[in-house]
Amino acid sequence: MSATPSTQKLSLFALTAMVVGSMVGSGIFSLPRTFGIATGPFGAMIAWCIAAGGMYTLARVFQFLAERRPDIDAGVYAYAKAGFGDYPGFLSALGYWIGSCVGNVSYWVLIKSTLGAFFPVFGDGNTVAAIVVASIGIWLFHFMILKGIQQAAFINTVVTIAKIVPILVFIVILLFSFKPALFQENFWGGTGMPDKSLFQQVQATMLVTVFVFLGIEGASVYSRYAQERSHVGTATVLGFLGVTTLLVLVTMLPYAVLQRADIANMRQPSMASTLEAVVGHWGAVFVSIGLLVSVLGAYLAWSLICAEVLSAAARTKDMPKIFATENAKKVPAAALWLTNIVVQLFVVSTYWSNDAFSLMLNLTSVMSLVPFFLVAAYGVLMNRTGETYETRPKERTRDLIFAGIAVIYTLFLIYAAGMKFLLLSCIIYGPGTALYFWARLERKAGLFTPIEWGVFLAAILGAAVGIHGLATGYITI
Template identity: 75%
Template structure:
């Protein structure tokens, strides 16, 4: 690859921060206040922060010990567990990222809805038309070149952190200890602390998505070690911002008031403290932030699909590039899926929450397989005889904790979203069948592949039945 296509450590870090600081951070005050008080929020962030830190360390270790696996998330699942699990990881990560991109458009339109009622909560007809125009405007900009888009992302990342920092500084200055103590245990909430914490887990997954952004782009890195450094740097920057954004509103407003705010609740919280200009200021910051995150995730979506096709896990049509070295076919497929899901939000009662939770649920299987593969190579001593053997004990602890955390997330997410994710996973297998036929290979090479497919198919049938009967509502 030409030197001009390589990314510096700063650009890789901006991809991580840009991917993580998006829609989620602006929705944290209401989302957490609806479930818990500061006590439960601190516990939730300790669990999520520790778990995601361990996962970030797994990504860092795998980037260093398995440099030949340069496709990021799904390459590890394929190497560790076979072709079909590798495909499911790639497909789940890709489709989950597409759904995440839809949540960005919903939040933008919901933000505009506070000033222009025609946009409603982000899923009116006008909102869908405007979002559609935005999708294809970004599409054609990205087709002009990945490096150009990455450079724009670095500038946007700096710009969008500013209103978040201003929000934190103003609320820290207005801090009322009595109010914070009043809200501390959740006020009038009756759920146990465990249930309060559990209710926040899918949200924390959503806001941490993007932590693997540098890993996905590892083939563009100027130096291999930059991937790990960028991942950890981005993690610490964003975690600090998210914890402060979550906790500080409890010190200026009652929990029940925060829980009743419209999204983006960060804008509503600042408006309650300083007046209308606060809502306008944060809303402008949100626009920049979310559009920047959308750019980063559009790049990541196309890169995942392109790389999966390049390694023959997806149909080869998605491995084509245009003259600007952009994976054009993968980008077209990504944005067509995003467009269809945007249209579907018209029939959703709470489109933003649905997109947020479903994005998280689709990401859990890929993350679990990465953690499990990290544990696998530690147990087998792979690479440890040749590369820093003394780190094996430390890495064993890290990979065990990362695996336990991702299993806990599946439990915390609940059956509803596991079943909904199966509704997407099962039909996605058509792409796997297509790719295997292109190569003249048997569709399922192992008994475990058949078992996995049957489980996904049964989950999809149950999911469709629950949707049809109203047991699950969207």
């Protein structure tokens, strides 16, 4: 996500650029291989229709909640707390925070994997050398941020250009290299690939589509900076359509220049590998340089965002109050320390992963699903009770349709994630509840309602099963 905009009012163009900057991250550079493993062009088209439709409805839920409940401004998790109580609110905050931390780990894996194409010692981003260099980077950024160094406007500009230019060059070159016969050969799945049903193919793409759309919820965050309130919805739609177009083209065009099996076997970032296969080594260098600048800039912004998520939850007493403390530079220091300790632990864990980038990408997506589901569910709940609909009641049916589809979509994503990633998320949610106990003791408040006890016990049971699965090799990472 991009840095917080300045206090000056933003034009429609600037607001749209903010939406695009929030959504375009590291995930787009990995799409060719990720989709190549999962499906061919036909399955990819269906997957993007589902993802774009679902994410659009979710964006509209964020939009109407921001308009109707401007008093809820503590973050995504605050909607879960308002609708379903303290513990679901805590789980939403924990999931969003950990998901953001794991997303930062994916940045380091992708950086080292990119360098691994030129320096073999970094391998696929999870070698000992890669972990050591990533660890140094984590703590360099940590101490920079502690000193109050945040993303300046010129860095933001450089990062935006570094993101978009390589992607546009990639798209233009592949359009000129388009081979209709090869695209047709790959259309139904291609040769030399496992025979899977269309549903299985689409299901396998769902988590990556969540990952690349992360940041769409940021559109509502910028609403108070808009010159006109109506620009928020317009910017959301324009930014969404622009980014979706880029995502679809980056996914589909490689099928028209390479066999699907070749795409599936590429190293990450597969956008660089694809361009190298078409134009030679300079293509890989060009995309890799753009990716490195883009991802390092994004990492700086997201490091602060991760700490802010934890700090905001502490300010509302949903996390221990120590994480709300700030240093002399107004940086949430305690939250930043815990955030980077968590990032460090996940970076070390990539050593035992067969495909570290895909693991971090999928885990980031899964951890975001509980917060997103609870936001959509709160949209339905508020609509059914009629809360805030005393004004503009004609919008009630429209909002209910958006929220209802968003609930169905997020539930489908949770199902599509599969038992493996649900159990891995429970390993975080279960023990992570210790922070909830700490915060409740500070407030001298009771722990759970009867329903919340059931949710907690389910999380603990899932964590126990997940840990046993990892220990016995039943679950592999």
